[in-house]
Amino acid sequence: MTATKLSKAATHDHASRIFDLDVSSLRELNQALHNLTPGSNETAWEVLHPKGSHSVAVGVDQPVTIDVRGSVGYYCGGMNSGSTITVHGSAGPGVGENMMSGSIIVKGDASQYAGATGRGGLLVIEGNASSRCGISMKGIDIVVHGNIGHMSAFMAQSGNLVVLGDAGDALGDSIYEARLFVRGKVDSLGADCIAKEMRPEHLQLLQGLLDRAGVTGVKPTEFKRYGSARTLYNFNIDNADAY
Amino acid sequence: MCGIVGLFLKDKSLEPKLGAMLSEMLVSLSDRGPDSAGIAIYGAPSGNEAKITIQSAKPARDFRDLDTELAKAIGAPVSIAVKSTHAVVRTTPAKIDEAREAIQALRPDIRIMGAGDVVEIYKEVGLPEAVVDRFDVRKMAGTHGIGHTRMATESAVTTMGAHPFSTGADQCLVHNGSLSNHNNVRRELIREGMKFETENDTEVAAAYLSSQMAHGKNLGEALEGTLSDLDGFFTFVVGTKNGFGVVRDPIACKPAVMAETDQYVAFGSEYRALTKLPGIDNARVWEPEPATVYFWEH
Numbered sequence: 001m002t003a004t005k006l007s008k009a010a011t012h013d014h015a016s017r018i019f020d021l022d023v024s025s026l027r028e029l030n031q032a033l034h035n036l037t038p039g040s041n042e043t044a045w046e047v048l049h050p051k052g053s054h055s056v057a058v059g060v061d062q063p064v065t066i067d068v069r070g071s072v073g074y075y076c077g078g079m080n081s082g083s084t085i086t087v088h089g090s091a092g093p094g095v096g097e098n099m100m101s102g103s104i105i106v107k108g109d110a111s112q113y114a115g116a117t118g119r120g121g122l123l124v125i126e127g128n129a130s131s132r133c134g135i136s137m138k139g140i141d142i143v144v145h146g147n148i149g150h151m152s153a154f155m156a157q158s159g160n161l162v163v164l165g166d167a168g169d170a171l172g173d174s175i176y177e178a179r180l181f182v183r184g185k186v187d188s189l190g191a192d193c194i195a196k197e198m199r200p201e202h203l204q205l206l207q208g209l210l211d212r213a214g215v216t217g218v219k220p221t222e223f224k225r226y227g228s229a230r231t232l233y234n235f236n237i238d239n240a241d242a243y
Numbered sequence: 244m245c246g247i248v249g250l251f252l253k254d255k256s257l258e259p260k261l262g263a264m265l266s267e268m269l270v271s272l273s274d275r276g277p278d279s280a281g282i283a284i285y286g287a288p289s290g291n292e293a294k295i296t297i298q299s300a301k302p303a304r305d306f307r308d309l310d311t312e313l314a315k316a317i318g319a320p321v322s323i324a325v326k327s328t329h330a331v332v333r334t335t336p337a338k339i340d341e342a343r344e345a346i347q348a349l350r351p352d353i354r355i356m357g358a359g360d361v362v363e364i365y366k367e368v369g370l371p372e373a374v375v376d377r378f379d380v381r382k383m384a385g386t387h388g389i390g391h392t393r394m395a396t397e398s399a400v401t402t403m404g405a406h407p408f409s410t411g412a413d414q415c416l417v418h419n420g421s422l423s424n425h426n427n428v429r430r431e432l433i434r435e436g437m438k439f440e441t442e443n444d445t446e447v448a449a450a451y452l453s454s455q456m457a458h459g460k461n462l463g464e465a466l467e468g469t470l471s472d473l474d475g476f477f478t479f480v481v482g483t484k485n486g487f488g489v490v491r492d493p494i495a496c497k498p499a500v501m502a503e504t505d506q507y508v509a510f511g512s513e514y515r516a517l518t519k520l521p522g523i524d525n526a527r528v529w530e531p532e533p534a535t536v537y538f539w540e541h
Contacts, residue, residue: 051518052514052515073513073515090514092498092514150495150533
């Protein structure tokens with residue numbers, strides 16, 4: 001008797017907990033995720049019918065996996081701390097905004113400011129990302145399989161942005177110390193962003209990022225590195241007339 | 244914020260459902276703007292009738308006997324279909340300008356929402372759900388339409404400040420964003436003879452496009468002009484008698500998603516607006532590029 005009960009419980013623990021947003025509210029989903037405590041057995045979650053909902057799985061702070069079956073709206077996975085979120089669709093503006101750790105994988109495209117202000121973790125966009133990807137990034141790693149839009153990595157402070165396709169205008173405008181690796185063409189570089197030499201440590205770093213993002217068949221040597229010329233770090237008296 | 248939607252049908256079998264589809268799209272974006280909402284529907288052309296959509300704060304007083312008085316004033320048959328605070332006046336196309344002037348002479352408090360061979364425009368303060376219910380938009384058929392739910396920034400929350408704005412026959416526009424040089428452009432357009440009903444920035448954009456098209460440009464060329472002549476934030480969705488266009492400013496902060504199938508081209512401020520469209524799971528879904536004009540014509 002006891003054995004049967006145990007085996008049932010075990011089966012239940014290993015199955016995904018499914019939230020259908022046609023039936024349950026978004027608030028119930030996020031509250032359930034926030035109620036998770038360290039060591040919880042509810043490690044696999046599945047979200048059905050997101051239909052462009054905002055703020056799906058924001059603020060998760062436990063190392064669970066969350067599979068979102070469909071496209072999401074604003075801020076999916078924002079502030080993520082340790083969970084692995086896969087969006088089986090496209091993501092609206094601000095996916096992974098201010099992520100701390102863990103990973104977010106978007107199978108489709110991502111809208112504006114993907115990974116904005118992210119402090120850690122890995123954001124993978126398997127399609128294209130639009131404008132302002134990685135704006136003000138502060139330590140996050142972002143890997144985009146396709147292209148990124150204009151003003152990406154604006155004021156990026158640290159972390160790595162890897163783009164297998166092309167980058168739009170004004171890449172890395174006013175960049176601090178983030179590293180940008182672009183395989184395709186760059187429409188234009190923003191103020192104080194320059195092409196830099198790819199040294200062995202960068203090739204090694206990039207290989208590691210590609211491996212973590214599950215990218216195969218692409219060599220680090222195919223990329224160019226961009227970063228800060230560091231000319232905006234200090235006020236230049238010759239520019240005083242501009243203010 | 245503001246939420247905007249647009250739907251351009253390619254498949255004629257969907258035309259009876261245009262009002263229902265567009266209403267659904269707009270209602271899904273209600274939380275992007277609770278102040279006012281509006282919809283423009285392009286119906287099938289009847290060939291021998293043109294339409295003027297009018298609005299009054301006192302419809303019982305202003306719409307009573309307007310048909311007979313107007314018919315007498317312009318010497319042509321007139322019919323009026325009243326829907327809440329709005330009414331659609333139908334008369335012969337040749338008499339449309341005369342009818343417009345006569346309406347304003349006979350009923351000074353009536354506001355003209357728009358006019359043309361096919362367009363009908365309904366807009367009021369309130370949530371999209373209330374507005375589409377009030378005007379029975381879900382039952383309307385048509386070939387294409389645009390809609391807007393407003394979070395007011397540039398001018399007062401009034402019926403006239405609601406979108407769509409129409410400044411030319413069968414032309415109208417909805418806007419998400421705010422323009423910074425609208426006062427200058429308005430002054431230039433007034434000098435050209437354009438008339439304005441409000442202090443609203445979006446009305447200036449609508450009038451700008453009408454003026455460009457009056458000078459012989461097509462919709463695509465007119466939209467191209469907004470990129471150099473209008474300053475500010477904008478995503479515009481525009482309807483003409485047989486066309487539908489979209490343009491975003493070069494910075495493109497204001498969100499936009501489009502979907503296309505064999506049956507339709509659809510626009511939404513967010514993907515949420517598109518989720519109930521037929522075949523959306525297999526549609527081509529994309530974000531319109533900044534400073535790039537998209538337009539479709541029947």
